[in-house]
Amino acid sequence: MITYLAGRIFQAALTIAVMSLLVFTGVFMLGDPVAVLISPEATQEDIARLRTDLGLDLPFHQQYLRFVSAALAGDLGESFAYRVPAIELVLERFPATLELAATGIVLSVLLGVPLGLYAGLKNGTAGSRLIMTLSTVGFSIPIFWVALVMIYVFAIWFGILPPSGRGDTRELFGIEFSFLTLDGWRYLALPALTLGIFNVSLIIRLTYAGTREVIDQDFIRFARAKGLRPRRIIGVHVLRNILILLVTVVGLEFGGLLAFAVVTETIFAWPGAGRLLLESIWVLDRPVIVAYLILTVTLFVIINLTVDLLYVVLDPRVRLGGAT
């Protein structure tokens, strides 16, 4: 177990290192930031001074070494646009993104598991078929299109929910949250629902497939023969076996949600890290792009690691397989 853990952690660290090199190389090729930063009246000397200040006159490998040693000290450079440390800027925006993604996940589990379970248990009925067809449709809709339809229906047509912004927040543990105020929920509802739709479909399909696979197995037949009530069979025996699948998918999809949050936040003007990334891409604010990507990569690697470990805890077969 310890060897396995050590191996996985080493792998995770390696992934982060490789990705940091890729990200840096990529962003290095991304145009000349000086052109964006400086005013049109600047003289040749001003431009040269700025280049030296930012370290842009150094060769690639020296810039990379400077970047790595600074990054290890927690410094990912200063945002060109905001003139504050990039890492602070991203970290400041991250809670809003995490709140959005977490709400999306909770919504999709609350909707997806019961629907998928129903479709799986009543397989072949009209209701089951309807749910599965709708899940194919939900799976296919591009997320930005869902966002647009939501805005049109709820904000413009009915005019009951605001189309953009974040609304009132309340502080908890020093971080501002929307879900603690009623007004916050009004702003949170549309973007969170938009983010959740794709996952509802995914969770429905997984729960459906999992239920159908489990329902014919011996231990369920045995539980039935033992005279257990259906509620207990479904609640304990079926759900527990689907749980393993769900943990994996919810874990992995959380990363996906962070990525889709870029799209959702941009459309709903939600002040999160994803929107910051897109704004930074538009104005070529290199340090912010790098800081966002490095943080996201780290977060992803941690999520993958956690999912792997949870898997070991939840599924005895993996544990036994690792031991032999």
Place this chain on the structure above:
Amino acid sequence: MTDLPAPTPATADRDRKLRSWTRWLRRNPFSIAAAVLLSAIVAVALFAPWITMQNPHDPADLNLLNSLLPPGSVGIDGQTFWLGTDDQGRDIASAIAYGLRISLTVAVTSSVVAIVIGTMIGLLSAFVGGRLDALLMRIVDIQLSFPAVLIALVLVALLGRGVDKTIIALIVVQWAYYARTVRSVALSEKRREYIEAAYVLGFDRWTILTRHLLPNCLAPVTVVAAAQIGGAISLEATLSFLGLGVPVTQPSLGLLIANGFQFMFSGRYWVSFGPGIALLLLVVAINILAERLREYMNPRSRR
């Protein structure tokens, strides 16, 4: 082609599979609807210049007096705009037909190239094995642990706007799925008797790889490809919607939707909704067919 050995049992088997798949499809009315819809959409894209009332990219065809007309309006020259017009007086229906061409070109081109690259890498990985296999699959694992949207977003941000650059980004995003699929199939096919027999018959490794192993790995590739192409269309639309994909001069469905977004707030929904519904129908049709194909290929769910 005379040096080709007689059709192996495997290819004959594949032909039979294909025939029975079309028969199976015919028994499923829902799938037929999707197939008809998809054919219609592709036909509209192919024949766009002959069936549309105007060339939406040609300013001479547009009249500003026709701008922002709701669906079904009659324009100043007496023509009917069934899906309305945009702020330039452009017929939305014509814009959709031309936009479909760009969306489909980007998705199909990138998928084909990704299939070729991914299949080659997957085959190589399985066939050579050892360190090369470990390295290639490590790269695939790392890439697949990141969501496609994020990788594509960063790539187009680095490469800049353009049809060619969007295609490159989509290829990079997709190849890994094919590489992983082909490798896993090739690994199990490699140990089958017909490969051993080919070795015994004295065929060289290249012939075995391309004539024997490759054809038998293609069935799963079609399943992955069918599922991926819908994703590729959505992804291109997303990038273009965010202003990072195709250029303004070649508007795909995603860019058309983005252009209409600003008019939605004043109630002119049709500028966005026309292209949006076209995009939705296209992707849903493809995904329904992809799902039927996957169900069919999975013997456990066949009834």
